[in-house]
Amino acid sequence: MKVYDGQSTEPEAPNRLKVGIAEYEVTADEAELTTSGLGSCVGVALYDTESGISGLVHVMLPVADEMRDGKPAKFADTGVELLIAEMESIGAAVETLEAKIAGGSDMLDFSKADKSIGERNAEQVRNTLSSYDIPVVAADIGGDYGRSLLFEPTTGDLVVKSANRETQRL
Amino acid sequence: MKVDVQSLDTFNQLAHEGAQAATDAMAQMTGIDTHVEVTRIMLVERAALGEELADHSFVGIQFGFEGALTGETVLVFEQDQSAAIAETLLGPDANTRMAQSSIKEVGNIMMSGFLDGWADFLTATIEHDPPTYIEGKGTAILPEMKAATDQVFVFRSTIEWGGEDVSFYIYMLPEYEPLAALMAEHSLEAENAIPVEKLAAFNEMTREGARQAAANVELMSGIETTAEVSQISFAPIEAIPKQFSDDIYIGTVVEFTGAPSGFLLVLFDEPSAITVAEALMPVTMESGELTSQHKAAIEELGNIITSGFTDGWANVLQQSIDHTPPRVVHDMGQAIIDPLAAQLGQFQRHAFLIDSKMMTEELAFQCEITALPNEQELRTALSQLDPDRTTETQADVEDIF
Numbered sequence: 001m002k003v004y005d006g007q008s009t010e011p012e013a014p015n016r017l018k019v020g021i022a023e024y025e026v027t028a029d030e031a032e033l034t035t036s037g038l039g040s041c042v043g044v045a046l047y048d049t050e051s052g053i054s055g056l057v058h059v060m061l062p063v064a065d066e067m068r069d070g071k072p073a074k075f076a077d078t079g080v081e082l083l084i085a086e087m088e089s090i091g092a093a094v095e096t097l098e099a100k101i102a103g104g105s106d107m108l109d110f111s112k113a114d115k116s117i118g119e120r121n122a123e124q125v126r127n128t129l130s131s132y133d134i135p136v137v138a139a140d141i142g143g144d145y146g147r148s149l150l151f152e153p154t155t156g157d158l159v160v161k162s163a164n165r166e167t168q169r170l
Numbered sequence: 171m172k173v174d175v176q177s178l179d180t181f182n183q184l185a186h187e188g189a190q191a192a193t194d195a196m197a198q199m200t201g202i203d204t205h206v207e208v209t210r211i212m213l214v215e216r217a218a219l220g221e222e223l224a225d226h227s228f229v230g231i232q233f234g235f236e237g238a239l240t241g242e243t244v245l246v247f248e249q250d251q252s253a254a255i256a257e258t259l260l261g262p263d264a265n266t267r268m269a270q271s272s273i274k275e276v277g278n279i280m281m282s283g284f285l286d287g288w289a290d291f292l293t294a295t296i297e298h299d300p301p302t303y304i305e306g307k308g309t310a311i312l313p314e315m316k317a318a319t320d321q322v323f324v325f326r327s328t329i330e331w332g333g334e335d336v337s338f339y340i341y342m343l344p345e346y347e348p349l350a351a352l353m354a355e356h357s358l359e360a361e362n363a364i365p366v367e368k369l370a371a372f373n374e375m376t377r378e379g380a381r382q383a384a385a386n387v388e389l390m391s392g393i394e395t396t397a398e399v400s401q402i403s404f405a406p407i408e409a410i411p412k413q414f415s416d417d418i419y420i421g422t423v424v425e426f427t428g429a430p431s432g433f434l435l436v437l438f439d440e441p442s443a444i445t446v447a448e449a450l451m452p453v454t455m456e457s458g459e460l461t462s463q464h465k466a467a468i469e470e471l472g473n474i475i476t477s478g479f480t481d482g483w484a485n486v487l488q489q490s491i492d493h494t495p496p497r498v499v500h501d502m503g504q505a506i507i508d509p510l511a512a513q514l515g516q517f518q519r520h521a522f523l524i525d526s527k528m529m530t531e532e533l534a535f536q537c538e539i540t541a542l543p544n545e546q547e548l549r550t551a552l553s554q555l556d557p558d559r560t561t562e563t564q565a566d567v568e569d570i571f
Contacts, residue, residue: 022408037504146505
């Protein structure tokens with residue numbers, strides 16, 4: 001009989017961390033990062049080309065100022081800022097970060113506004129990244145379909161799956 | 171008695187944190203890494219409780235609690251998961267008795283954490299009985315509710331295990347009156363509060379809307395259709411898309427305007443969509459694939475269901491509810507609801523989600539009707555709602571076609 005010794009068992013590699021809406025995860029040990037069901041939401045994967053530290057945030061709305069509710073990962077501006085800060089806190093350097101982004105579709109936008117929420121989300125993500133001089137090296141934005149994402153720190157690839165389309169590797 | 175959005179939020183968060191404390195306790199004990207996907211507070215018809223358990227086999231623990239809150243709580247694992255938990259704790263040679271006792275132990279530690287959180291928040295004592303090991307199929311595993319009302323408040327957390335596509339559930343079933351009283355006590359925004367009985371009346375009215383929609387489907391297709399479930403739940407806006415799976419759905423979405431405004435989704439899983447569409451078509455289809463003809467039939471069906479549903483509401487509220495022409499969607503469930511939640515999320519932090527299901531005995535078909543109303547407008551509509559009118563939803567079918 002296995003004796004319970006209070007130690008948690010080591011997970012088998014590669015570990016997989018799931019990121020929900022308005023959530024983020026960072027990893028220094030090459031865990032795969034996944035998020036699903038992006039409609040107008042945007043997934044932002046950041047990767048430190050030097051240390052290999054990776055992070056993924058799933059943002060829902062463009063600007064935190066519009067709705068102060070203490071959930072920074074919900075918004076494109078504060079979500080990206082938070083992800084960068086959390087990655088720096090475990091050893092990443094902002095100078096060597098690269099971004100891959102996906103999502104921001106226009107599906108089911110009933111608003112009468114000029115720009116859909118998806119477009120505004122993607123635009124805000126790009127603006128915030130650019131204020132840190134982080135290059136967006138790949139993007140799959142817009143369209144009228146949903147996406148699910150898997151980021152692989154071992155390859156630096158962002159795998160984008162959609163319901164009715166071919167899987168893409170960015 | 172009244173509840174306000176703030177106290178619904180507080181209680182929802184409390185249940186969510188309780189579930190997190192419970193899963194942390196489990197991770198520490200077993201090394202099994204779990205994640206609380208979503209917690210929601212639901213007002214649901216007693217008979218419809220636990221429909222998400224389907225006919226799967228579950229094991230778990232149950233115990234009663236009393237004090238500041240009184241009721242029953244259960245933690246249930248799917249049978250296969252319980253074997254894995256027992257194996258993690260006891261090694262591969264564990265026998266049934268040992269497995270049962272390990273489930274009981276894990277469950278006890280988890281649920282003590284869950285209830286302690288509540289007691290701390292309420293600065294009151296909640297005593298609980300020793301846990302009992304339970305096993306059963308589907309809803310039969312849930313305790314009988316000793317409620318005087320047809321509707322019960324339930325806190326339900328869905329917990330995901332290590333990225334696998336398996337879940338287990340914590341249900342907390344407090345007795346209605348003490349919970350409603352407690353929520354009223356913790357109410358901070360008296361002017362925005364909703365009388366609890368109106369929330370229940372609204373649920374009733376939604377069920378009538380769903381029945382009307384089912385009647386329309388029956389009339390159009392000749393397939394006997396029933397509205398199965400109606401529940402109103404409340405969650406932070408970012409938790410709304412999580413109520414849907416990643417599975418592919420096909421259906422229609424409209425924006426409705428009136429009091430309240432919002433979005434109405436009529437969604438079928440793919441096999442159901444094919445079955446229903448073919449039942450509506452004059453000619454038999456050769457392929458089992460979803461074609462543009464199927465989609466056209468689904469669009470028509472979505473339109474009829476939407477009309478039936480909004481007419482049901484309009485009759486009760488005694489005002490007109492208009493809706494946009496249906497837009498056909500065919501995508502991942504979460505991705506469909508995500509932009510709708512985001513549109514509401516620009517103005518509100520939480521959302522009420524109203525679900526009904528329709529099904530038939532005759533065909534393997536299931537349809538989910540989901541309304542996502544503007545929160546502020548829903549509150550206004552509820553405050554003006556006359557509970558006596560909730561059964562007057564017999565829309566004239568002639569008006570619909």
